Amino acid sequence: MAGGVVLASAAAATTAAEEPAKRVFITPAEAQARMASDLAQWRKNLTPGVPHIAFTADSWRELRQTYAAAKGRQKEYFDSVIQRAQTLATKPAIAYRPPEEFVSPSLSLPSAKAELWQRDVGDNLTVSSMALALKDDPAIRKNIRDVVLTACEYPNWGLRSTGMHLASAHLSIGVAIAYDWHADIWSDAEKEIIRKTIRNHVGDIAAGLYGKVFWAGDYFTNHNHVSVAALGLCGLAFLDDIPEAAEWLAAATINFERAMSAANADGSTPEGFTYWSYSLGMIVRYIEGTRHVTGSEALYQKPFLQNTINYRLHGTTPGLGRLLPWGDVWTKATASTYSLFALAREYRSTEGQFLASSSPSKNMWSTLWYDPTLPATPPATLDYHATVVDLAASRTGWTPDDYLLSIKSGLNVRHHSHLDAGALALAFGDDWLLTAPGYGTGKADGTNGFWDRKGRRWTYFSTATESKSTLLIDGKNQRFDADARGTIDQFISTPAWCWTGVDLTQAYQDSNEVRRGLLHRRGDYILVLDSVRAPRPVTVEWLAQTLPAGTRFDSKTPARLSVKGKTGSLEIRSVFPSGLAFAPRKHTVKHYDLPEDRITTHTLKTTGSNVRYVTLLLPSASGEKNPVKDISVDETADGLRIRIHCAKRGGGEWTDVIDADSRIRSLTAVRTGEAAFSTAGETHP
Incomplete structure (x- = not known):
């Protein structure tokens, strides 16, 4: 908190x-x-x-x-x-x-x-x-x-x-x-x-x-x-x-x-x-x-x-x-x-x-x-980890002008669950800009396949991995056996920063280690770090599911995707590897069971046996401009060094320097004039 x-x-x-x-x-x-x-x-x-x-x-x-x-x-x-x-x-x-x-x-x-x-x-x-x-x-x-x-x-x-x-x-x-x-x-x-x-x-x-x-x-x-x-x-x-x-x-x-x-x-x-x-x-x-x-x-x-x-x-x-x-x-x-x-x-x-x-x-x-003698007060806590169901949330506040980020972890296969380990969602006010499909219509097809958790359920788009803002490896669904899951093994909250580290290895086939990390600098940005290590080259897609009515994609700036809601907007920017471009993605599962206005999918794609992504989420309230001006990424002997330069309207500039190890298990972030934020020593086996 x-x-x-x-x-x-x-x-x-x-x-x-x-x-x-x-x-x-x-x-x-x-x-x-x-x-x-x-x-x-x-x-x-x-x-x-x-x-x-x-x-x-x-x-x-x-x-x-x-x-x-x-x-x-x-x-x-x-x-x-x-x-x-x-x-x-x-x-x-x-x-x-x-x-x-x-x-x-x-x-x-x-x-x-x-x-x-x-x-x-x-x-x-x-x-x-x-x-x-x-x-x-x-x-x-x-x-x-x-x-x-x-x-x-x-x-x-x-x-x-x-x-x-x-x-x-x-x-x-x-x-x-x-x-x-x-x-x-x-x-x-x-x-x-x-x-x-x-x-x-x-x-x-x-x-x-x-x-x-x-x-x-x-x-x-x-x-x-x-x-x-x-x-x-x-x-x-x-x-x-x-x-x-x-x-x-x-x-x-x-x-x-x-x-x-x-x-x-x-x-x-x-x-x-x-x-x-x-x-x-x-x-x-x-x-x-x-x-x-x-x-x-x-x-x-x-x-x-x-x-x-x-x-x-x-x-x-x-x-x-x-x-x-x-x-x-x-x-x-x-x-x-x-x-x-x-x-x-x-x-x-x-x-x-x-x-x-x-x-x-x-x-x-x-x-x-209802007890009329009990006063109502808004909460002060902004970050939260539900440790059993294993999901996390981080926000800027409790008004329509604030935003909320959540990441889904935990077991993949339970009652009414989806194959969504590592999925992200971001809402501004009450608008889910980076979203998930929710309830699909597959249950109405009369086959009862939608309820078959041993196989057929995962052939419906609403439940499949490709409908979530997570990683898709070789175009395959995440695992749906009893042990398939993600695990949030790091969750650290301070007034300015929130870090969530997620081990996704047990959610995927054909990989040695999969991790996702989220660094939230409250009110400014969310840095998403991903790492996939595999025994052979695999194709890893970074999926973004957005609100169709507000989504804007310009082929002239293909590394950026934007989506606008009633009280705020979100820019999704591909940072590393350089030169990647978002592309619209059509579904590949057998049954598409969503209305057309529910979500639209874009993807980044990279192939290798050691795939890393750095992606930046830039939320902005309506009428405001996000303070991030530019970002650079350099590979180091131990991982990545990321520099984010920010400036706010009316004056004030600063730079955040973020060092992350190659396996996304330790991270240090330093903002100009502030004490360092570090995850050192906080990883849990």
Whole structure:
């Protein structure tokens, strides 16, 4: 972080990141034993006549008083819930439609069979249920009843035959909350219909947890977190009304204890930020919904949850509107920001409050978790290394006029991962200028090849190495075996400099050693140093993926590539070897699965058994000129000496002299009039 020195070891970057060799399933006997142990206390913690989920007797009694006294942002959240529910009440309950009716060029039949449209039905029920708790409204009451009874008639809740319980989970939670919070809506006959429906669908989730489905025992995946959150919340809601409900709650309790203990200690997940957000939202719903009964708030003491705010914060662009583009992601940053309110309240984190408050989205759960007494303050830390998932970020600040640089390392093959070791991305404000493809459309082709991590997945452009701003060796994808990875083995941060050293050897075939180093002189430039040593001559491409709409390439200055965004621009300049020229690059993989406006690719190309690149990234805020005037590179006996001459508008000139060894393992940088910055002694084996 700026103001200090942060180091991360290679050993730290590998612990807790790998999937267990063998999954350990929860058994019915374990769940029943936990139930026998804890059920009496659970019942003691409940108050007759008070909802089971999310509320104590006091908080339920005081809810309308809290709404009446709310001001500012808190009142906005409450009002938005009622307004949304009133709009929903003007529409009829959504009738069931078979998957075949949803098939389109962007949605294959296998995907349609998951029936994910039902998630909105369940989520909207929670909104309407909260609104009715805040204010009596006959139209909202009728809508809740109609939607629940209509949903109970659906022939399917998702695709249970393959364990795709996401739709079922959302519907189950919505129905459970409507049943639990508003018991007076339902006749005895209707309650029996609801109980029968929940036993059918949630019972299947429970059977899945015991080893029947793909997400059982996989404590890292969003499918586990979402499905088991529903199991636990329904177990609590129907604790007195369904015989198996107590066992459901016990099984969920065990699952989340294991999941939070196994989860990455740096607050990350291996699935990328989109699925991280999805998982976190459901994990927090489970904890906040059950804590007053089961003591699930103890999970907040786990390192994963303690570090989630930090991970999400540093994975957010300076304009706070986008997320890091690694893996299968949609980078819009509004997803599940409501969960950050609960975390900020729990940890009294003013930075978490700052990030949660930055989102324009208004979610029902924000009404329960937002603490108006907690101030919001922007963070002071500018550099960050997530040591388990193994990615790094360095920035100039937290405003739309600042930029963020990130490098991706860690394991290549995990849930929703891409072959992207060593990939770079740079955002100015909320615009990813040097970017990555994010979620491709390959999953819509109906072949399921997009999910085949043993081979076919890597024939899609969005997941392949050639769609990333990294090195491509002999035109081949990076490795996709279980050991394929990059490792950040150096990370050093000071107020002016940030250095990240990455060993990429295990990510590539046909090479003895591959390294990438990033030297960030804050506010001025990023120097990218690359080295490939191979047993025979190989062709190494330096790939740049940029925002198509803003990219400019002039054949008269072929060593330079520029891209412009709303609040800033980036020049990418090839420095060494001299005489190289960027060239547009067409894809070579079998399936191109991106819209044409997502990214455009340019490449530098060199062949040899000892290939080195020096490349300069020059960011500039709109209306400003980057201070770098010229750069020279000389080969030395030990490596390279790089001189960067800078001058700022209004006066002031200086020169940076950078000495890097040939293997990019040690570096010294000296700016005129400043003490030296050095990586000496900081390399980790």
